[in-house]
Amino acid sequence: MPEFRFTFLSPQEMPLVRSTFLEAFADYAVPIQLSAEQFQAKIKREGIEPSFCVAAYVGDEMAGFILTGLGEWLGKPTAYNAGTGVKPAFRGHRLTQQLYAFLLPKLRESGIEQCLLEVLQDNRPALVSYQSIGLQITRSLFCYRAPKKEILLQPAPPGNITIVPVKRPDWKIYQCFRDVAPTWQNNATAVKRSAEDCMILEAVDQEQERIGFIAFFLKTVL
Numbered sequence: 481m482p483e484f485r486f487t488f489l490s491p492q493e494m495p496l497v498r499s500t501f502l503e504a505f506a507d508y509a510v511p512i513q514l515s516a517e518q519f520q521a522k523i524k525r526e527g528i529e530p531s532f533c534v535a536a537y538v539g540d541e542m543a544g545f546i547l548t549g550l551g552e553w554l555g556k557p558t559a560y561n562a563g564t565g566v567k568p569a570f571r572g573h574r575l576t577q578q579l580y581a582f583l584l585p586k587l588r589e590s591g592i593e594q595c596l597l598e599v600l601q602d603n604r605p606a607l608v609s610y611q612s613i614g615l616q617i618t619r620s621l622f623c624y625r626a627p628k629k630e631i632l633l634q635p636a637p638p639g640n641i642t643i644v645p646v647k648r649p650d651w652k653i654y655q656c657f658r659d660v661a662p663t664w665q666n667n668a669t670a671v672k673r674s675a676e677d678c679m680i681l682e683a684v685d686q687e688q689e690r691i692g693f694i695a696f697f698l699k700t701v702l
Contacts, residue, residue, distance in 0.1 A: 481573055482538045486582040489533040489545075494523065497535065500542045504565030509600055521699075525674040526562045526665050527551050532590075534583045536575055543570040546579045551669055553596050559587050560664045561597035564606075576609045596664060621663065646680045646693070654693050671695055 489497065498519045505512040514522065522528070527549040535545040544566035548559050566575050587595070595615065599606045651668045664670065671678050677699060683692040 482543065482570060484536045484538060484543065484573075484575070484578065486534060486536055486579065488586070489530045489535055491530045493535070494519075494530060496542055497533070497545055497547070500535075500545060500567065501563065501565050503567050504544070507568065509602060518699075521674065521677065522562065523547075525670050525677075525697075526560065527669070527673060528562050532559065532583070532586065534579050536570075536579060538570065543567055544575045544579060546576075546583060548583070549664065550592075551664075553594065553664065554661065556593040557591050559583075559592045559595050561595065562665075564597075574609075576606075577613055580613050598663065619660075640686045641691070642684050643681055644684060646682050649680050649693070649695070650690070653690055657692060666695075 495516070498514065498516065501519070502513055526547075528547050529550045532548040532550060533546060534548075536543045544564070546564050547562040549562045550557075550559060552558055553560070564576055564579070597610065597615070598621065599610060601607070601620070649668075649671075654668075661667070671680075674697070678695055678697050680693060680695045682690050684690055
């Protein structure tokens, strides 16, 4: 087994995390290849805190990592796993479990009450790995992706409804419109962190009462 060295990260190491991220996710079920700009946007939007991110090194080579976002989820201080990556050459050594073993004491000392992440249901090795450290499935999500030209619709707008852009969203009102909590990277806090990259539209009726809204990140629909 390789001799792993574990450490928390600094902002200066994030470019190395990105290169490790690209190699670790190159063979993922949904290949993820983020540009430097996209990686920085991810860090900002998901509240990733480098000093709570942990990496495993073999010599000077980063073998794997956990990116950690900090915030609240359902009213509790939460550490969000914004990405766990292990290079192919270092898999099979229970590195995810070792990374969490290094990370969890710091989370507890910092008052974090729960950990949160999303994982593909078909990724059985990852599911087993996360469940082995005590994480439990709390809900299942559907993920959709389609070319923009296939989903643009031309419906006739209702005569008594107006669609308007919003610069000062009222999240307390918006919470009344939803049936389920959005994911970490799409909740109100994430939108606030990356407000310049997000567009929010409201539907208002003839009495100027808000009856619906949509928020989307522009670069995901370009």
